[in-house]
Amino acid sequence: MAPSDERELVARANQGDAAAFEELYRRHRDWVVGLAWRFVGNRDDALDVLQETFAALFDRFPGFALTSSLRGYLYPVVKHRCISLLRKRRRVVAIDEARTARGDLAGELAWQPDPPGEFAEIISALPAEQREVVRLRFALDLKLEEIAQALAIPTGTVKSRLHNALKVLLKVV
């Protein structure tokens, strides 16, 4: 569930309260631009995605309904804008073919390398769909419901992916 003050902000923005719009931006700016950077790997593109993401968010008002949290809502928006930007730059080609061939997720192709560490190798060995759940959970610190919203999958699916990934990560099979 979204924190009640986030719901309150969204409700005020739905009423046309300019201060609420501005606060939504201030609260989520750094997270959005940091996430965008993770996908695109450079500041200029990340800033473009930042602007596009908030323009898209603002356009949802009035009538914006928050289902989980704003981060859960923003994650796929940022991800898809990054992918289309990379595609334009031809840094990501033939995403659909890659997905079919390797069972990969489009976002995976763009995600900046995980920092080296004891888990880096294990994470890279996980199936792509488990890997994305692990990153959302541990790198981006999202709750179950937020991950479900971010990936548009049921909470039960998040649980089973996380469960399977944890079994490998913690080497308790």
Add this chain to the structure above:
Amino acid sequence: MTEHSTELDLELLRTGEADPAIARHVAGCAQCRDRLARLERDARALAMPLAAIEVPAECDRAILALARRRAGFVAEQLERRRRPRWLRPLYAAVPLAAAASIIFFVTLQRGAQAPQATAPLAAAATGDINRDGRVDIVDALLLARALKSDQPHDPAWDQNRDGRVDQADVDRIAQAAVSLQRRHP
């Protein structure tokens, strides 16, 4: 004997999302407490804080300006909804560009009802395509749809009397609708 918690149970407990029963078990089970402690260590190792990207002031300004514009638009929308229904078309001051893009979008999206070419025509050349006694954006919309459809063009739709019924006639109605709204706000 209570079963030990699964890795997922412990992970949910770590973030405060677990069932109270799991918390109760772990509180009383040394083995699960150890596993939870290990999971907390692992979670820290997995954590990957997002890089702090400096956002230039002009970027902030641009987005905040957008925020205020949208807030103004939302407030105006709500205000308009509060007005009596019969007054709404007069208040709907749609800028011409927006009207044109809406017309384009709607005609693209739906092949909806178009005006009947066979209906009496007297009023149409004034721009009142649906003959509801006023010229508004709905008339432009209806004519745009009619142009997209296969139905025969009614000569009375020729607003600029250039012998053709085309987009120029739609634009003319849209323009008339907007200037009428400006004159009678």
